[in-house]
Amino acid sequence: MPKDHGIGASQKRREDVRFLTGAGQYTDDISTYGQTYCVFLRSDVAHGTINNLDTSDAEAMPGVVRIFTGKDFEGIGGLPCGWQVTDKNGEPMKEPAHPVLAQGKVRHVGDPIAAVVAESLEEARNAAEAIVYDIDELPAVVDMKAALEAGAAKVHDDLDDNLCYDWQFGSDQAAIDEAFSNAAHVTTLDLINNRLVANPMEPRVALGEYNRANDESTLYTTSQNPHVIRLLMGAFVLGIPEHKLRVVAPDVGGGFGTKIFHYAEEAFVTFASRQINRPVKWTSTRSEAFMSDAHGRDHVTKIELALDADNNFIGLRTDTLANMGAYLSTFSSSVPTWLHGTLMAGNYKTPAIQVNVKAVFTNTVPVDAYRGACRPEATFQLERLVDKAARELGVDPIALRRQNFIDSFPYSTPVAVEYDTGDYTATMDKLEEMIDREGFEPAARRARPMASCAGSASTAISRPAALRRRTSWVSSARAPVSMTPPRCG
Amino acid sequence: MTKVTMTVNGKAVSKEVSGNTLMTEFLRDELHLTGTHVGCDTSQCGACVIHVDGQSVKACTMFAGEAEGASVTTIEGMANADGSLSVIQQAFQDHHGLQCGFCTPGMVMTAAALLKENPKPSEHEVRDYLEGNICRCTGYHNIVKAILAASGQDVSGIAAE
Ligand code: FES
Numbered sequence: 001m002p003k004d005h006g007i008g009a010s011q012k013r014r015e016d017v018r019f020l021t022g023a024g025q026y027t028d029d030i031s032t033y034g035q036t037y038c039v040f041l042r043s044d045v046a047h048g049t050i051n052n053l054d055t056s057d058a059e060a061m062p063g064v065v066r067i068f069t070g071k072d073f074e075g076i077g078g079l080p081c082g083w084q085v086t087d088k089n090g091e092p093m094k095e096p097a098h099p100v101l102a103q104g105k106v107r108h109v110g111d112p113i114a115a116v117v118a119e120s121l122e123e124a125r126n127a128a129e130a131i132v133y134d135i136d137e138l139p140a141v142v143d144m145k146a147a148l149e150a151g152a153a154k155v156h157d158d159l160d161d162n163l164c165y166d167w168q169f170g171s172d173q174a175a176i177d178e179a180f181s182n183a184a185h186v187t188t189l190d191l192i193n194n195r196l197v198a199n200p201m202e203p204r205v206a207l208g209e210y211n212r213a214n215d216e217s218t219l220y221t222t223s224q225n226p227h228v229i230r231l232l233m234g235a236f237v238l239g240i241p242e243h244k245l246r247v248v249a250p251d252v253g254g255g256f257g258t259k260i261f262h263y264a265e266e267a268f269v270t271f272a273s274r275q276i277n278r279p280v281k282w283t284s285t286r287s288e289a290f291m292s293d294a295h296g297r298d299h300v301t302k303i304e305l306a307l308d309a310d311n312n313f314i315g316l317r318t319d320t321l322a323n324m325g326a327y328l329s330t331f332s333s334s335v336p337t338w339l340h341g342t343l344m345a346g347n348y349k350t351p352a353i354q355v356n357v358k359a360v361f362t363n364t365v366p367v368d369a370y371r372g373a374c375r376p377e378a379t380f381q382l383e384r385l386v387d388k389a390a391r392e393l394g395v396d397p398i399a400l401r402r403q404n405f406i407d408s409f410p411y412s413t414p415v416a417v418e419y420d421t422g423d424y425t426a427t428m429d430k431l432e433e434m435i436d437r438e439g440f441e442p443a444a445r446r447a448r449p450m451a452s453c454a455g456s457a458s459t460a461i462s463r464p465a466a467l468r469r470r471t472s473w474v475s476s477a478r479a480p481v482s483m484t485p486p487r488c489g
Numbered sequence: 490m491t492k493v494t495m496t497v498n499g500k501a502v503s504k505e506v507s508g509n510t511l512m513t514e515f516l517r518d519e520l521h522l523t524g525t526h527v528g529c530d531t532s533q534c535g536a537c538v539i540h541v542d543g544q545s546v547k548a549c550t551m552f553a554g555e556a557e558g559a560s561v562t563t564i565e566g567m568a569n570a571d572g573s574l575s576v577i578q579q580a581f582q583d584h585h586g587l588q589c590g591f592c593t594p595g596m597v598m599t600a601a602a603l604l605k606e607n608p609k610p611s612e613h614e615v616r617d618y619l620e621g622n623i624c625r626c627t628g629y630h631n632i633v634k635a636i637l638a639a640s641g642q643d644v645s646g647i648a649a650e
């Protein structure tokens with residue numbers, strides 16, 4: 001019987017009634033008195049120098065209020081990265097400037113060159129098309145390995161190369177070398193966690209409003225994270241004190257991580273509304289979302305597992321290239337490091353683990369946290385590797401997992417996490433029961449000649465429940481079936 | 490500018506619009522009926538589905554002028570006369586057929602069109618009919634379940650996924 005109250009009972013959501021009757025209020029549903037419309041002119045090349053940018057014809061077009069270019073943002077802050085990472089030599093990561101509007105160079109398709117503010121959306125679009133510009137295309141780096149080669153085109157001229165940081169974490173070199181030299185078997189796997197675009201159903205929107213009477217700005221934005229946006233935009237980009245800045249995030253039509261970050265368009269509409277003393281609204285098109293929303297994943301990894309003669313895991317070593325894109329988005333630097341490296345133990349008592357991550361700049365859209373934010377990447381690498389090891393050794397993949405499960409708590413992993421509790425054997429028992437493994441595998445074998453896709457996979461996932469300090473995590477065992485609970489956005 | 494006249498959710502409306510005004514713009518900007526959403530610029534997502542003379546239509550892909558003289562229903566016109574949720578809307582709430590709610594107006598309008606054409610659809614027919622509506626949050630199972638439940642069919646055997 002389903003429960004009707006208390007823990008475990010199904011709850012009716014309060015927001016459903018307004019969503020089901022068309023009364024939800026998403027950012028694009030908000031319009032303000034005297035509102036203007038903004039359209040960005042975006043780069044259609046991955047890398048280039050802006051030679052000529054002439055807005056005079058466009059400015060004379062009907063309805064144009066003002067056209068902004070990089071010049072209007074000279075001396076104004078750029079978009080900051082919110083997480084400093086120190087590389088393995090103790091050097092801070094490279095954080096190149098991330099201007100609101102391009103300053104002389106474009107570094108990815110979609111990099112904004114100019115912004116038109118007009119009385120109507122149609123007039124803004126027409127004027128954006130009338131801007132005359134000339135970009136000298138430069139060689140672009142897209143592939144991370146190629147981007148790290150000597151002589152590769154540089155995304156940022158003021159950096160020595162395209163390396164953002166070279167991060168190392170976990171066991172020291174001696175411990176990891178010893179594990180691999182004692183190994184009876186080493187399994188190696190190369191894999192790609194492919195780049196993706198989050199694509200929430202609601203495109204991003206930003207509406208900036210300025211009140212000259214009290215010098216206050218309000219930003220309505222499609223955001224999962226309005227407080228951080230107020231902090232970053234106020235303190236680092238526009239220099240507006242927090243008490244003069246209000247950031248409103250109404251109903252959000254899905255985010256999947258990509259609406260966590262502080263974006264150029266938010267800073268732009270806030271800035272422009274102060275300049276022209278009228279509200280400025282920008283609504284992304286779907287096509288624009290592909291080149292201006294932060295992307296997710298994009299890792300290339302080599303991972304190795306050392307096993308002793310009894311198939312115990314004795315060492316794990318990873319080498320990952322993580323694509324940052326052309327600029328560091330708000331939390332980009334933390335994703336392949338602290339959110340990923342700390343998960344590499346998984347549910348296994350591997351005594352020596354070393355995680356190596358090189359973050360790379362390329363001429364692509366910036367990459368940041370997306371659904372699980374690198375914990376899925378870590379789990380995918382580890383569990384694919386365990387399956388491969390089982391195949392190479394000719395042993396049952398579930399038995400190999402069970403044998404190596406952490407079985408006493410609290411447990412400190414070599415990657416800085418203390419697991420307070422867990423029962424992986426019980427969750428694996430439950431999983432085997434749920435998938436009816438004994439009945440499933442003969443069925444899958446029968447299906448195979450018909451080229452069916454039947455197959456089995458098992459993963460065991462730990463996901464931190466909360467971040468304590470930077471290097472200390474609380475973890476609980478989770479049912480191995482579902483990676484993240486279904487949730488809004 | 491041309492004058493367009495139509496009935497929207499039972500009310501007569503008349504506005505001056507330019508010839509290239511899309512039905513989504515007309516509803517959202519002129520009539521302030523913001524329940525009809527715009528999720529794409531390629532007629533793919535279905536967040537904008539409305540009914541025009543009883544037919545389901547992607548409002549982003551028709552001009553307001555094309556609805557001249559028509560009877561239009563949007564999500565704002567779908568609740569019962571007393572303001573309570575209609576059978577389809579209630580089924581979406583009961584079966585958790587929505588999360589962020591952005592696709593939901595289009596889903597409800599499409600579901601209503603389906604059940605009018607086919608009052609007892611099979612699960613396969615529901616999935617097939619939803620081909621033009623994208624949901625990024627739910628994974629569709631509970632939407633399908635809600636529509637089957639709204640058609641009066643027993644969904645107790647369908648696992649919530
Ligand atoms: S807005 Fe996507 S189909 Fe109409």
Ligand code: FES
Pocket residue numbers: 201253254586587588589590591592593623624625626627
């Ligand atoms: S509920 Fe979010 S897109 Fe369907």
